[in-house]
Each structure stands twice: as structure tokens, then as C-alpha cells.
Amino acid sequence: MFTEGRLTRGPGADPRHLPFAAIAVKTTGYDPRRDRIYEVAVVRMRGDGTVVDEYATLVNPLRPVVGDDHDPVTDEQVQKAPTFDRIAGDLLAHLSGSVVVAHGLDHVDRFLDTELGRMGVRAPGVPGLCTLRLTRVQVDTYPCRQDNVYRLLTGEWPSWEASALDKARQRARMLHVLIGQSPVALRWNGPGPTALPALPRAGRIAPRALGLRMGSEGWLANLSAGLPDMNPSPQSDPQGVAEYRSMLGRALSDGRIVGDEAHRLALLVTGAGLCQATIRQVHEQVLLEARTRAEEDGVVTSAELRELEKAARNLGAGHLVQDLLQVSEQEKARRNGPLKGWRIVPVGESGPLEEVVEFAVGKGAVVGVNVTKTVRLVIAEDGSTDPKVARARAAGHQVVTPAEAWEVLRAAIERAETGLFDDGRGADVDARTRAEQERADLGNHRITVTAGPEPQRKKGGGCAGAALLFMATGTAVTTAATQLWPF
Numbered sequence: 001m002f003t004e005g006r007l008t009r010g011p012g013a014d015p016r017h018l019p020f021a022a023i024a025v026k027t028t029g030y031d032p033r034r035d036r037i038y039e040v041a042v043v044r045m046r047g048d049g050t051v052v053d054e055y056a057t058l059v060n061p062l063r064p065v066v067g068d069d070h071d072p073v074t075d076e077q078v079q080k081a082p083t084f085d086r087i088a089g090d091l092l093a094h095l096s097g098s099v100v101v102a103h104g105l106d107h108v109d110r111f112l113d114t115e116l117g118r119m120g121v122r123a124p125g126v127p128g129l130c131t132l133r134l135t136r137v138q139v140d141t142y143p144c145r146q147d148n149v150y151r152l153l154t155g156e157w158p159s160w161e162a163s164a165l166d167k168a169r170q171r172a173r174m175l176h177v178l179i180g181q182s183p184v185a186l187r188w189n190g191p192g193p194t195a196l197p198a199l200p201r202a203g204r205i206a207p208r209a210l211g212l213r214m215g216s217e218g219w220l221a222n223l224s225a226g227l228p229d230m231n232p233s234p235q236s237d238p239q240g241v242a243e244y245r246s247m248l249g250r251a252l253s254d255g256r257i258v259g260d261e262a263h264r265l266a267l268l269v270t271g272a273g274l275c276q277a278t279i280r281q282v283h284e285q286v287l288l289e290a291r292t293r294a295e296e297d298g299v300v301t302s303a304e305l306r307e308l309e310k311a312a313r314n315l316g317a318g319h320l321v322q323d324l325l326q327v328s329e330q331e332k333a334r335r336n337g338p339l340k341g342w343r344i345v346p347v348g349e350s351g352p353l354e355e356v357v358e359f360a361v362g363k364g365a366v367v368g369v370n371v372t373k374t375v376r377l378v379i380a381e382d383g384s385t386d387p388k389v390a391r392a393r394a395a396g397h398q399v400v401t402p403a404e405a406w407e408v409l410r411a412a413i414e415r416a417e418t419g420l421f422d423d424g425r426g427a428d429v430d431a432r433t434r435a436e437q438e439r440a441d442l443g444n445h446r447i448t449v450t451a452g453p454e455p456q457r458k459k460g461g462g463c464a465g466a467a468l469l470f471m472a473t474g475t476a477v478t479t480a481a482t483q484l485w486p487f
Helices: 075-079 085-096 105-118 131-137 148-155 164-181 219-225 238-252 259-272 278-297 302-315 322-335 351-362 387-394 402-418 424-444 462-473
Strands: 002-004 006-008 020-028 037-046 049-060 099-102 126-130 187-189 343-347 377-380 447-449 477-479
Touching: 002 105, 006 131, 020 085, 020 105, 020 164, 037 085, 037 105, 037 164, 049 085, 049 131, 049 164, 085 105, 099 164, 105 126, 105 302, 126 131, 131 148, 131 187, 148 164, 164 447, 219 259, 219 278, 219 302, 238 259, 238 278, 238 302, 278 302, 343 387, 351 377, 377 387, 377 447
Parallel strands: 002 126, 020 099, 099 126, 343 377, 447 477
Antiparallel strands: 006 187, 020 037, 037 049
């Protein structure tokens, strides 16, 4: 299937402008006549490292699979996946028009050629690049297993558990480092990209995410990152999505996602056929529907808001409830304002009256209707004959006009903001003593420079720095000798 080319230090095409497709396949064994592919992944990229598209899916090999510590795959997982003939069209479309890259190109060649041969499809002359042979020639390292080479080139440990997509991403990054950081520019010496046979595309995937961890962004963010970033997104399975949503709702019910729940969600992702874009859509839809239920009665309670906030944090969708959180914070600040505990009763409907009442409410006051014992202030226009005014005066409540209310409220706010210990004069005393302290400090900034060996100069410091600082502040510099150090 593949016609192998090379990246050499001799003449050839600039690989930074070539399209590449890093591929990884996982198989039930090593004999393509007997064994089958059970997972495949492709990362399409340009030679400059820009990733264009990804593709990944489990494949039903129609025979048992044997997992290990590095890949704990099960028969149950692959049985939910499409067979190779169902994914062949999508796979060839992701390989078409690019140089196919594999770490062990011969192994991939034998299995793809055999799998396509079972379908009666031939695809000869596809340009290929083997990073295993490339590193043996261009990199001084041994052994040349992918894990060793990846760590050498990137300085990072690869994941212990790795899906085909993890492997394909590693190969794409290895290629980018080899092209971009080679001490001598590498050139492509081989056939150019060619179109592959166009087969029917089912648009169905069964991806999986391995090596889940909580990380700094949470379990679900890590789960999403382990799925292929596909454009356009494939169609997900409705029944699988419904099961994933049900499990997600149960996991969110206590306000946090734990590791066991994340791993069970990862199992459901395979049957749902979700990629990065579609899993984000599901997460956002779940949160929006919960928000709608909270808002149905017109009031989002503090308990509902806390539940939405925790869910948004777990789902990485805080932007969908940010407005609710901002309103809540504003309302909390208002309720705890300097006029907290004030109950005022407005009498009338004039513009100045409404303005001062709105100001008071914004500072934490509560508006009352009736004149009761808890009323702190009654605001009415001068000369009002409303019975409430008479009752307020009879009960000993303070009755003021809108203009007088401004003075009363501002005085109350000033008293509230000074605290329990400030007698009102502390600010003036502090400003006066601060000025005295600064004048005293300037008066003491006189230095004496004695003759002697020149000190060692240090960047940004030393005598020159001190002299410039003092001169800038107007402080005198005196000398006890006839010679100054050469600033």
C-alpha cells in the first residue's frame, strides 16, 4: 500500500509545507492473515505542527481481544464498535492527500492492505514515512521504541495507558519536533501526496479515552481531551447519548465528579460515539436544561444557584451561568450594604422621592408599606397630608423630605463605613503623620563616600544605582575625600 519516502539532510521538498497523517493502529496480534485491527486513529497535520483534524475509533475485529496493563481493552467494548468495512471510507478520507506517518510503517502497511483487500479495495503508491527508521538515522538514541523517542524529543513521559489516538498524537508531535528542531534542515525525498479511493462514509465512530486523571481542570475536561477533535463532527448515537446523559446527571447530583464516575462515563462515550465538539454540546445542553428548570418558577434559590455553579465548574461551562452568579453577587452586596437593617416607608410618587428610595435600596435598605415599629425613616414631600405621615409622627418616627433624606442616608452610610473603632479623626491624623515621616526620611538620606578601591559593579545596583536614586530625590551627596568613584 505504501511507497516509503525519507526525511534527509540532502535535497528535497520542504516538509513544513506538506500535509501529513500520523496513524496508529492496534491489532489483536501480529499476523494480518489471522489477526485484525481493533482500534485506529489518525492525526492530520501540516509539517509546521499545525493539527488540522483528528479521527479515532474502536473497530470490531469479529474475534476476541486480549488487553494488558498498557491497554485494558475488553471484548464488550469492541463489540459496540463498527466493523472495519464500516469505517474504511472515513479512514481513507483522513489519509487521502497526505504523507502517512507511522512508527513501524511496515506493520501498519500489512494490516491496512489486508483489511482493504478483504473488501476488494487496492490503494497502492500511498506516500509513507516511518518515524522508527527516521529516528534511527537522525537521532542518536537507543532503543528507538516510540515511548523512548517521545520522551527524548519532548522531555515528557508518555501516558502509561495509551489509546491509538494517544499514540497518533505522540507521532505527530515527534514529527513536528524532528522537522522544526533538526540542526540541519530536513527535506522530503519521496512521492507526493495522492488521492485515495473514495468509499462510502458511514460517519460513525466509537472512540475511547484512556489514562483519565482529575488534573487541574477536572475529570470531564480530561475525558473530553482524550476524544478526537473532529471537524465536522460525526453523528452521535441517540440511545448512547441518552445513557451518557443519565449517568452524567447522577454523577452531578452530589455536586462533584469522582474518578469512578468519570471512568464509567468514559465507557458510555464509546457507545455514544462522541467527539470533543459533541461531548461539549451534551454538557452544555444538560446545564441549560437544569437552569431552565431552576428558573421556571421565576426565582432561582440560593440552593439551586449553588447546584448550578458546581455543575458548571464540573462541566467546564461556567459561561452559561455567569450572569446568574453576577446577579447573585450584586444582590448579596446590596443586602449587606451600609444601610442593612434600615426599613424606610416612602409616601408619594414624585421623581425625587423615587430617586432617593432607589439609592437607599441599592445600599441595603428595605422598603416598607405600612408604618410599623421597625421603620427607621419615613420619606414624604413637604406638606403631605397622607395619614401615614401623621401616624409616623405620632409614633415618634423620623419624617423627612426627599432632600433631607439624602443627608440622613449619607450620614448613616458614613457612620457605617467608619467601623466600630474609628472616631472620625483618624484619617486626618494619619495623613499629617505620614507627611512628617516622609520629610524626616528625606532629611536622613545623606551618604558619605570614601576614597578606596572601586566596588564590583552589579547590574541594577551598586554605588551608581544608589547615587542616581538619591540624586533623583534631591538628597545631597557629600564626600569625605577628593576623589569620587566613577559613577
